[in-house]
Amino acid sequence: MTNDSANPAPTGSALAMAVLNSVQNPVILVDATGHIAFANWEAEAFFGASATHLARYRISTFIPFGSPLLSLIDQVRERRAPVNEYRVDLSSPRLGQDKLVDLYVAPVVSEPGSVVVVFQERSMADKIDRQLTHRAAARSVTGLASMLAHEIKNPLSGIRGAAQLLESSVPDDDRALTRLICDETDRIVSLVDRMEVFSDERPVDRSAVNIHSVLDHVKAIAQAGFARNIKITENYDPSLPPIHANRDQMIQVFLNLVKNAAEAIGDAPDGEIQLTTAYRPGMRLSVAGSREKISLPLEFCVHDNGPGVPADLLPHLFDPFITTKTNGSGLGLALVAKIIGGHGGIIECDSQGRRTTFRVLMPVSRETAPENVKAMSETGNSR
Numbered sequence: 001m002t003n004d005s006a007n008p009a010p011t012g013s014a015l016a017m018a019v020l021n022s023v024q025n026p027v028i029l030v031d032a033t034g035h036i037a038f039a040n041w042e043a044e045a046f047f048g049a050s051a052t053h054l055a056r057y058r059i060s061t062f063i064p065f066g067s068p069l070l071s072l073i074d075q076v077r078e079r080r081a082p083v084n085e086y087r088v089d090l091s092s093p094r095l096g097q098d099k100l101v102d103l104y105v106a107p108v109v110s111e112p113g114s115v116v117v118v119f120q121e122r123s124m125a126d127k128i129d130r131q132l133t134h135r136a137a138a139r140s141v142t143g144l145a146s147m148l149a150h151e152i153k154n155p156l157s158g159i160r161g162a163a164q165l166l167e168s169s170v171p172d173d174d175r176a177l178t179r180l181i182c183d184e185t186d187r188i189v190s191l192v193d194r195m196e197v198f199s200d201e202r203p204v205d206r207s208a209v210n211i212h213s214v215l216d217h218v219k220a221i222a223q224a225g226f227a228r229n230i231k232i233t234e235n236y237d238p239s240l241p242p243i244h245a246n247r248d249q250m251i252q253v254f255l256n257l258v259k260n261a262a263e264a265i266g267d268a269p270d271g272e273i274q275l276t277t278a279y280r281p282g283m284r285l286s287v288a289g290s291r292e293k294i295s296l297p298l299e300f301c302v303h304d305n306g307p308g309v310p311a312d313l314l315p316h317l318f319d320p321f322i323t324t325k326t327n328g329s330g331l332g333l334a335l336v337a338k339i340i341g342g343h344g345g346i347i348e349c350d351s352q353g354r355r356t357t358f359r360v361l362m363p364v365s366r367e368t369a370p371e372n373v374k375a376m377s378e379t380g381n382s383r
Contacts, residue, residue, distance in 0.1 A: 023040060024042060025042055048096075081107070084103065085105075088102070102119075104118040163178045163181040222262065230271045236277045237278050258273060258275075261303075275301070276299075280298075296362060298364060300359075318349075
């Protein structure tokens with residue numbers, strides 16, 4: 001016979017609070033006087049203050065003057081009906097920059113004048129949207145690469161052969177032209193060869209890969225060559241489990257990212273690249289053709305203090321043929337996005353001032369993850 005009194009069921013209010021604190025979006029309750037009567041854990045992090053501190057002030061204290069949120073709250077009180085508003089900018093010195101959110105504001109029937117506000121930070125939604133765009137771009141390049149390989153490379157070999165035959169029979173003054181034809185056809189063939197990588201859809205061998213050994217290998221290559229004069233530091237979470245990946249492709253990804261960072265820094269005397277790894281629960285990605293949402297808690301970053309990426313280029317950075325390099329082809333980052341997408345992850349770039357971060361989010365491999373990490377991945381709650 002068991003004694004249920006040893007483990008009493010939570011009361012209604014305690015259970016409601018536990019549920020709200022497990023929600024991955026900031027949730028607040030604004031009472032009839034405009035004060036923040038309740039804030040869940042995510043809301044405390046969003047506003048940078050405890051629920052006790054928030055309860056002392058009106059909501060207008062924490063959001064920018066004239067924010068649409070205030071008028072939405074008044075509208076919900078008046079109509080007694082919920083309202084959605086998308087892409088509301090709450091950026092301020094108090095909340096920080098890039099606070100772009102979707103809002104859901106609803107009345108509380110049992111508490112006249114009180115409303116619930118749910119914040120959905122656009123950073124997560126935009127990551128998913130951009131990742132789907134990156135995958136579509138990769139697929140379009142796949143078809144383009146296959147077409148180019150078939151329709152261009154064969155005629156180019158004929159043009160090059162004809163130029164070589166002409167080179168032996170034309171005057172010396174004209175040999176520079178035939179040499180130019182050969183060089184340009186070689187350059188085009190090289191470009192097509194690089195694009196053919198996108199059309200390779202063969203499955204790759206995957207195994208348990210220690211991401212730190214990959215990053216250490218990339219660092220050794222960089223310091224022996226293109227980043228010889230740049231300081232490279234690490235900040236690793238040693239408890240991270242292995243990822244289920246192709247080691248060579250992971251090296252290719254991070255070697256590309258570190259090389260881009262080194263080229264951005266150039267000859268700056270204070271140039272620094274930082275490699276970091278961390279466990280970040282809460283990020284989930286919907287997969288086409290499946291109802292299951294994949295958790296992406298493993299975060300691997302390459303930071304640099306170069307001049308940064310132009311703001312107008314950021315949304316298109318992983319699209320093919322987009323580059324800031326004078327002689328770049330714009331295929332490196334597109335290939336990186338394809339590889340990471342093929343491993344079920346996403347890649348993002350944040351650039352503000354002299355701080356650029358390429359962030360790779362990857363799933364935990366259920367075959368290689370310890371049980372405690374599996375549980376964290378499934379719940380998405382680190383608290």
